[in-house]
Amino acid sequence: YMNAGPARLPQWMVTLDYCRELGVPIEVFTNTNADAYLYNESSGMTKPVRYRTAKADVYGYVSELLAKATDKGALDKELTATDQEKLVEFLKDFGELGDKLTYGGGERRGYTTVPAAAGTPGVLLGDIPSASEVFASGVGRYFSFEFGFDQAMLMFQPVGGMDRIPRALTREIGAHRVRTGAAVSKITDKGNGVTVTYTQGGRTKSIDADYCIGALPPNILARIPHNLGSGVQSALEAITPQSAAKIGLEYRSRWWELDHGIYGGITETDQDVTHIWHPSYGFHGERGVLIGYYNYGGDADSYAKLTPEEREKRAVAAGVKIYGEKYRSELASSFSHHWRQTPHLEAAWHDTPGGPDDARYKPLNEPTGRVYFAGDWLSYTDAWQHGAFTSARKAVTTLHARVLSA
Numbered sequence: 001y002m003n004a005g006p007a008r009l010p011q012w013m014v015t016l017d018y019c020r021e022l023g024v025p026i027e028v029f030t031n032t033n034a035d036a037y038l039y040n041e042s043s044g045m046t047k048p049v050r051y052r053t054a055k056a057d058v059y060g061y062v063s064e065l066l067a068k069a070t071d072k073g074a075l076d077k078e079l080t081a082t083d084q085e086k087l088v089e090f091l092k093d094f095g096e097l098g099d100k101l102t103y104g105g106g107e108r109r110g111y112t113t114v115p116a117a118a119g120t121p122g123v124l125l126g127d128i129p130s131a132s133e134v135f136a137s138g139v140g141r142y143f144s145f146e147f148g149f150d151q152a153m154l155m156f157q158p159v160g161g162m163d164r165i166p167r168a169l170t171r172e173i174g175a176h177r178v179r180t181g182a183a184v185s186k187i188t189d190k191g192n193g194v195t196v197t198y199t200q201g202g203r204t205k206s207i208d209a210d211y212c213i214g215a216l217p218p219n220i221l222a223r224i225p226h227n228l229g230s231g232v233q234s235a236l237e238a239i240t241p242q243s244a245a246k247i248g249l250e251y252r253s254r255w256w257e258l259d260h261g262i263y264g265g266i267t268e269t270d271q272d273v274t275h276i277w278h279p280s281y282g283f284h285g286e287r288g289v290l291i292g293y294y295n296y297g298g299d300a301d302s303y304a305k306l307t308p309e310e311r312e313k314r315a316v317a318a319g320v321k322i323y324g325e326k327y328r329s330e331l332a333s334s335f336s337h338h339w340r341q342t343p344h345l346e347a348a349w350h351d352t353p354g355g356p357d358d359a360r361y362k363p364l365n366e367p368t369g370r371v372y373f374a375g376d377w378l379s380y381t382d383a384w385q386h387g388a389f390t391s392a393r394k395a396v397t398t399l400h401a402r403v404l405s406a
Contacts, residue, residue, distance in 0.1 A: 001161045002248030002289050004337040006385055007277075009156045010149075013386035014393075015165070019158060022168035029157040030280045032146045033265020038139045039322045040270045045137055048267070048322045053109045053125060054139040056096065060103035061131040062140075063095020071101060104128070142268045150384065157280060165385070183344065187212065187226040189369035213372045213395050215388075217241070217347050218364075221373075228371055231363035238360055239377055241347030245300035247315050247336040249292040254285060255326045271318045272299040287332070292319060296348070304338040311336045349376070349383030356380065372399060 008029045009015050019026050034055075037048035069075065070084050070091075079087065091097060096106045105128040115122030134140075145151055158164040170178050179200065186197035194212040198205055214221055222236040256262045256278055264280040273293035282288055292315040293303070303311050312334040319327040339348035354360065356378045364373040374395040376387030 002246065002291060002335065003157070003162045004246055004248070004335075005339075006162050007157060007291075009158075009385075010152070011154060011156070013150075013381075013384065014389050015385045016156065018169075018389065019156075019165065022165070022172060024164045024168050025159040026156040027159050027281060029155040030264030030278075031151060031153055031155045031266065033262065033278070035260075035262050036265040036278065037262075037267040037322055038142055038269070039267070040138045041321065042270050043136060043138045049137075049139065050110055051142075051265075051268075054134075054137075055143060056106065056108035057103075057129060057134045058140040058143065060095040060097070060105075060108075061134055063091040064097055064101060064103040065131070067091040067095070067097060067101040103131075138270070145268075150381070159281070184216065184224055187214065187224060187228070187371065189227055189371050191369065194370050211370045211372065211399055213374050213392075213399070215374045215392065217345055217375065218350060218377055219347055220344060226371075228368045229363070232368050235361050235364045238353065240351045241340065242296070242349050242351055243298075243300040243304070243338070243340050244294070244296045244348030245303050245336065245338040246294050247292040247303075247311055247334055249290045249312070249315070249319075249331060250333045251288055251290065251330045252286075252332045253330055254282075254288040255330055256288075256290070256323065257283065259326065260323065267322060269318070269322065271321070272302065273315055273318045274299060276319060276322070290319075292316065292334070300338060300348075301340070303336070304341055308334070308336050352377055352382060367398070367402075 008031060009019075009026070016026065018024075032051070034050070034052035036051050038051055038054050039045055039048040067088050070079075070088055075084055075087075088101070092101070095103055096108055098104055105124065105126075107122075107124065109128070110125045111122045112125055113120065113123040129137075146153070182198045182200040182205075184196055184198045185204070186195075188195045188197075189212075193208055193210055195206055195208050196212060198207070216224075218236045218239040219241045222233065226232070262278050263283055264278050266278070267276040268274075269276065272295060274295040275291070275293070277291035277294060279288050279290065292312075293299075295303070303314070306314065312331075315334075315336075316328050316331060340346055352358075352361070356365065361378070364378060372395045374388070374391040376382050376384060376391060379387030379391045381387035381390070
């Protein structure tokens with residue numbers, strides 16, 4: 001399977017609390033892998049480099065330059081002599097520097113022959129690039145990703161796919177309470193209640209309730225007729241949909257494990273596929289599904305214009321440059337998904353200028369009559385289920401207090 005939508009869960013997000021409460025099993029999602037690849041075609045790279053190798057080179061040369069600058073007195077005004085001594089000691093370890101404060105590679109870069117039994121001490125990876133070559137390659141820009149608060153390991157995923165969460169929620173709520181295939185066509189606040197009109201199975205229907213929480217994407221809500229006023233409409237229109245896309249590539253063998261020794265993690269590239277994900281489940285299985293591209297903005301929109309067959313061909317051609325011909329020859333099937341083309345969503349996530357607490361969104365953060373709003377787009381963690389959950393909690397808590405006070 002592939003997670004065409006959300007695919008990873010940081011440890012601190014409330015989504016994991018729901019997984020625990022709902023009994024949804026989780027497993028580790030490998031967000032960073034030292035043996036995955038980096039490949040920047042635009043910088044002149046002709047072959048990929050392992051993440052661990054690029055990291056060792058970047059950290060090594062940055063440490064060398066800073067250590068030498070410190071040794072020459074460049075930081076005398078910023079640090080005491082003792083501070084500088086401690087800094088250099090740190091840099092020697094951080095960058096694996098030699099006695100002369102120079103970077104000369106080492107085991108962190110990897111091996112051409114890994115250490116094994118007696119007689120096989122291992123052969124270190126050679127061809128150490130110069131500092132200029134390392135910086136020119138641009139590989140260093142990928143390392144900040146793992147420091148992000150919402151991207152740092154460990155990360156998790158539901159066993160069997162992200163849809164296990166809404167399935168579990170539906171089970172606990174009661175499937176009879178959930179109406180699927182119902183497209184909302186009108187929202188009317190009647191003062192003493194709310195009427196929602198919708199179409200289902202080709203028929204127009206309506207439902208009356210005391211209150212309504214609009215949790216549709218704002219770009220969809222903005223097109224639905226309502227009597228909630230111009231403030232609500234303007235606020236919804238101020239939030240703009242964003243593009244993202246994925247393609248799942250199913251292979252007849254797990255050649256990335258067999259031939260490349262890659263188990264999970266992400267290969268980063270400056271090609272228009274942007275990210276290539278190796279599956280974090282099914283290790284040593286017969287088949288597997290790679291995410292052949294996870295891209296955004298213009299790159300995603302350019303793929304959206306293509307047929308599924310054309311998307312596959314273009315994505316595979318990019319992958320062949322990194323992994324070789326098996327990226328094409330072992331392919332069994334593919335499935336591509338673009339959020340802007342998905343009915344009733346038409347966005348991967350949203351841009352909320354100024355943040356959800358901006359004054360222009362007050363009509364959405366407060367109830368308009370008996371209608372409330374909720375969604376990840378009304379949170380500081382847009383594009384995450386955590387944002388949707390916390391926004392929903394805020395709305396129902398406010399509604400609960402209102403009902404009790406009445």
